[in-house]
Amino acid sequence: MGDRMVFREHLFRSAAVICGLLTLAIFCFLCVLGLPLLQDGHLLSLLSSPWAPARGLYGIFPMLLASILLALLSLALGFPVSLGCSLLITALAPRRLRMLLIGMIRLMAGIPTVVYSFAALFLLVPLMRTLIGRGSGLSLLTAAPVLALLIVPTMVIFFVAGFEKVNRAHLLALDALGGSRVQKIIHILLPGARPALINGTLLGFGRAMGDTMVSLMLAGNSTAVPSSLADSARTLPAHIALVMASDFDSMEFTSIFACGLLLYLVTGLLMLLMRLPGRSPDNES
Amino acid sequence: MTGQRKITEITVTWFCWLSGLLLLAALVILVGYLIRRGGPVLGLSLLFGDTPPLDALLLRKHVFDGLYPALAGTLLLIIGAMVLAIPLGIASGIYMAEYAGGRTKAVFSLLFDILAGIPSIVVGLAGLSITIFLHRIFGERIMPCLLISCLALAYLVLPYLIRTTQVALESIDPVVRRTAPALGASRLQNIGRVLLPHSLPAIIGGIILATGRCAEDTAVIMLTGAVASAGIPRSLLDQYEALPFYIYYISAQYTSPDELATGFGAALLLLLLCSALLVLALVLQRRLTIFLLYR
Known part of the structure; x- marks a missing residue:
């Protein structure tokens, strides 16, 4: 009986831990798949250059x-x-x-x-x-x-x-x-x-x-x-929705993970901003 | 001075009433337009086309010119996502309200808020990346499919379920909360026998709201396996049709007035489905409270 209770209490905690880890997992997924673009140190040029796949430019500045x-x-x-x-x-x-x-x-x-x-x-x-x-x-x-x-x-x-x-x-x-x-x-x-x-x-x-x-x-x-x-x-x-159709290994496809990462970071940052001291924490989400 | 005050009074009052009116007008125009265009086509033939409804329902015949496959796909999505999300979400909510404290709670709280804020297209993208990983491991058999969509949608609605469960449990009257432990009940007995039944209406309300979210989301499913025509999926690994994706598809690809009319019918149907869920959530909350009180 006692064991079962402890087991159930652990179950609640594991559920919360799983949900928390899932939040981080998405971030990791996006990072890993967007890696080819980030790796070459193209981050800045990615954010500032235009989108012209024909010329080998996969910048997302216009979309941003x-x-x-x-x-x-x-x-x-x-x-x-x-x-x-x-x-x-x-x-x-x-x-x-x-x-x-x-x-x-x-x-x-x-x-x-x-x-x-x-x-x-x-x-x-x-x-x-x-x-x-x-x-x-x-x-x-x-x-x-x-x-x-x-x-x-x-x-x-x-x-x-x-x-x-x-x-x-x-x-x-x-x-x-x-x-x-x-x-x-x-x-x-x-x-x-x-x-x-x-x-x-x-x-x-x-x-x-x-x-x-x-x-x-x-x-x-x-x-x-x-x-x-x-x-x-x-x-x-x-942009993410539209580029979807092309080949999985292409640079176009990799760039949408950079978009996803950017969106993730922006929304995460907004959540942090909402928690600045002096703001009442709100739970209505 | 008083003159200036009077101007301020009038300006603020008018401004507020105008904003309210503007919003009401926008809603009336929108819904009115959908009803005017979609209302006439609403009916059994919108769902089943020329196929006899009974044959379609029993899967004896395919429906080619109706919304039935899309509606069925949406329902399957909802069921699948909720089966995955409800246990995880409610258990996490219980943990947040009853066990977590101090810094742990603050960290989890931030994580769940970020989870709630992630745009649905990013959730869809994550679902797609999981598909790619699985595809590399298991080969050609794994493509975007119903299962992946259910997983991604479950993920999307998790924060709703966690938050409603947590808030419902936390807002229970302290007197109610302390009674059972005072009589010798264990913490778990208190949760299972007193706290959960007490907050059931709010939790079910949250579940229904999450259902509405599953029904309406388009961005997730368009990345994870919804297609324009697939019929009723035979397995979890099949592609499927869904109402919101159908509406999007028609808006971009309609070729005839008939198709467009079906699109309006689908939009009205989805609007009715989501509004009905919303009203149900509100009514059920009140009903359930009464039901539990007089049991």
Whole structure:
């Protein structure tokens, strides 16, 4: 009996250890398979040179730039909306509407990415084609609003949780002094939830960087360095998805492991940033 | 001064309401458009085409012009991934909540957060690299297949399961937590008889959310074995079709209005499936609590 109990307790620990090791294992897999590129000391040139397999150049700079541009753009669109919506839920809306809004946000969080992109392909792309006036309508500007729509629910849920943790005594004090709802937002909610606002934004940025389907289906996937936001561009995840088809031993194929490694490092770094001292550790993932 | 304050008040209020409205409008337009385009084709013929449904379900006949193979592939993926992920995820969650402490817990916590943050395409890439390793060891027989996809998807949803289990156990009322040990129960008995049943609704909610994640993910399966037409897989080592991959494939490769209509049908079907899972998670949580209270 005693042995069996000890055995089961060991089972719990081994499960956790296995899961932890799996996290590291992915990193190792990517390193080992991307090794040929890293080994030759090409790391810098890999990050800074263009993608031209015909000339023997397998740089991923255009994809890196496109990923960062697209993530920043969708954050610029998504952050104000998320902030406004989470404030509406926390401070402005009547109780019943608040429940409705939370339900809507949850529903949006559950909508498959591929469905968003599929609908946008027929709704937004023709519109952008007319607006931009050239090309196919597939561009960074087309993908950004859809990507923003994708990261807004995550950010709103995170922000609302942050606002709810703001010291209740301060809110009551403001009510007692006869402060308005907007004063409550400006003087108490926003300063009080600053860590949550920053962390939620980092999380949104990570989501935007890592999403495949939106950029793959809407950004156009051109391997050239995008010169404007209305240009077609290829992000890192889309690059991984597209190069897939070729030969397992080719340099093209090796380069996608460098992309994977880069994405892994960026998202890992964001997680570390979220844990900087002074930020409350959050478990809502 | 008061004038300026008034402007601030109005601006902030309008800004918040506008953001809410914008989001609502986006959702309504999106769902409305999908229903308008996909609604008319929704029906048995969308799933089975010209094949009699019963023959298709019993695998007596192949379905060539319906979504049935894709839907079946998605269901098989979900089952496979969940069978792999649930035991591991819940056991790890129990360890995190009940046994781990101090620095160990902090390290595991960081690892699981990184795991949760890894983009799904990278998980797919890892699945692909495992396939390559296996291919080198076992030869031609190992190609991207259902088994590899299930493994990769299980990996993708592990952090959800770990976190929901952990949070569910940690948020149990301390009074409930201490009662059984006070009566002489061992730590394991306390977990098995009191804590787990008590947090069951939340854990099941987490499982259903993870199921939704399995159903919708496209990036993982497109790297690990989903193809445009394969029929129902006969074994774990076969390639398969799946709903999200079908939607992606149609968006790039449709050749006729009929195919496009099927694509819209598939998008609506996937949307309904995921929303249903989400609503189920919310309803079930409440139902289960009541059920357990009055047992």
